[in-house]
Amino acid sequence: MTGPLPPAPQGPFLAAAPVVRTHRLALGLQVVDALRGEPADVAVAVEEVPPSHAMPRPAVREAAAALYNPGMGLPRLTRGRHPGRFRLLFGDRVAPPVRVRVYDTARRFVPRRLEVPFASLAAVLAEEASGARPAARARRIAVFPGTAYSPQGNATGVRGRVVGPTGGPVRWVRVTAWHSALGTVLGHAHGDDRGEFLLVLGVPPTSHASPSGSAFTVRLTLAARSTPPPAGSAVTRHDPFADLPLEVLPPVGTPDDVSDGMTVPDAHAARSTVVVPLLLGRLVSPPSPFILP
Template sequence: MSVFLSRPYDEHRYHLALGIEPRSSLTGSRLDAGLEVRWERYPKPVGRWRTWRPGETLTDVLPRIDRHSSGRFARRYDEEVARPMLVRLVDRQRRYVPRRLEIPIPDEATVVGAVGPHLVPDPAWRRSFPVDLFPGAAAPLTSGATVLRGHVVRQVGGVPQPVRWARVRAVTPTGAEIGWAHGDDRGEFVLVLRPARGALTVPVDPMVVELTVSRPDPPPVPPASDPDLARVDPLWDLPLETVVPSRTPATEATLTGRRFIPTFLDRAPLSPAGPLSLRHGRQTSVVLTIA
């Protein structure tokens, strides 16, 4: 039945099922080309699914979610979708730390009914999501930024081992939050420090910060039912975060990434112990040893 046009005309309508807008966690701006959004749909176990060429990864063969000229990634209901959609956001140049998301979307009947004869719009926030990505090891940073570059490790048998996908939060001695970082598969993170929100005075130099590091607990192991997964998928143990749709996405932690994963263990680092003193406008490097 034609809804928007008179009866003699044919009508084709396409409804958005999922929209993703990757943004910089530092500036809030839409990220440029080079980023990929892939749908995590593949047969399991991966070792029986296909013959893997040397250097080929699971991300290489996952279905793409197309990027539109607006810079957003989108999929329509007339294309194949799942409810929920499991996606991964990946930057192969390591400028941004990847994220894996489970995104609930409404069924098409709900959307069609909401934009039907009564023209009541289905709210875009239920299907379109701005997602913050955090700087990686090769991130382009502005000059004059106060940056802590770090490596999170654990001592295993007296040998330091990188902690994959750690998260780091920085606060002032009074508890004011001044920075977040996501660690990568090598245990590396880039933490850009900002004045506390609402601060009315210039921070003292050097800046004193206290860190909390969050890590998987216990460390994940490859699933016994899919033993080849860790070999072909560098992101096999990257936490899958369930997104909460929100009318105010700028304050929704599952979208901004400014939160610790609920299943992780959150602790102050063992070394260096205590607060760090960082000079304004400079980059400082540190190795954080955690329990």
């Protein structure tokens, strides 16, 4: 009679038991094109550098002026399986809230800096233990067209540049287009580090606004920060994008007027209004820049 098999030999090259590792999602980000609502081909960098990650080397002063690199070599969030989606896992040594930088080095989209809250690991474990339905951990963020963006062929809008009284660029300006007659909002734009913006009307003007059928006017509200950023706000001393305004998102489940990028931040207190003639189906480029006093 055959007896039970002897136990498998244990040696230095044989594992005694499999190791199970659980990954828990801390935060999911979906970045979309503000005009089309489609996934945006961008990158997302974490500004709080984890201890195990070396700080980016300071940029060479001569190269910093010519190099458009909002990421600054900072660690990036992991991309998801679908375009425009990113994830942060517990165990990545990043505590809530996390500051991220959404950017595109090809200038198709204007970068944004966001402070995003998320639940702590202790709160998630307590939620799992209670058997409650998991709370949402994903956020949807919109980015706006940059100077290299390719709008549809029949798009109506304006390409412009905003400068200050001395002629220097007004960085990170916000632009809102208003219906000249009805006072309704027709579109939004974010300006880049050179003061340039591309505003495409999201709502076509009515015949009341363009009685000739093609020519009409819109009011543009230009808004920018009236004071420079505080000293020490740079991620690194030589970060040319350290003055990109930081926008703080509210907690999940509360009213959110930040993620879509349409609300002008309160810090953008310097404002001016100009009237611009447009043509239906055309992107116009005024010959002179707009001046923000």
